[in-house]
Amino acid sequence: MATDLVAVMEQVPIEEVLVQIEFELPGSLGEEIKRARQEAQAAEQAQRNAAEKVRRVVTHLLGSGLSKQDAARILGVSPQRISQLVKSG
Template sequence: MVEEVKTYHAEVTRDGKFWLIRVREINRSTQALRYKDVEAMASDLVEIMEGLRGDEYNLHLEVQLPSSVTDHQARAEVLREEAQRKQAEAAAESRAAVHELLALGLSQREAGELLGVSFQRVSQLAKSS
């Protein structure tokens, strides 16, 4: 029979120049000076308090960032999605320009010169729908 491995949840917050780490399941806390040390400190706490080895449990870090930081992250994601949409629109317009120039009888090389792109790019745009 396979024994289920317990998961410990470490709540991580920044307080001044330290990272505070609270492990819910054992109601104990520790701290780290650098974020790179958070996981090791939380693991040490669990292992010392519960008498476990690293392979006998799972550790899940839950970092709680300030709301201003999460607001910036959310806005950045919105802007990235908007940029992707705008990039797709720009590509569609480039394709339309290429199709119109080619329909006028221009060569791909001529269309590239007029649009400021290589004739290879014109060829790619002409083949895409």
């Protein structure tokens, strides 16, 4: 219902509306929950950053003439993972 209301009030297609409901608890438990959410978001961002760095390293390793197998050994991943990283980059 909230999505419909926002779409009507803002005169935008319903597909463009995203409604997120967050519960906030008062006191120290609420603060603990807030910090946990912030840390989880920071961890997700760090994971995305690390993945991007690994993709760049793979590109450099392969660009320097190493094989996918050699790059996999250097990075401690499977050759299949190297192929996935190349495709996603």
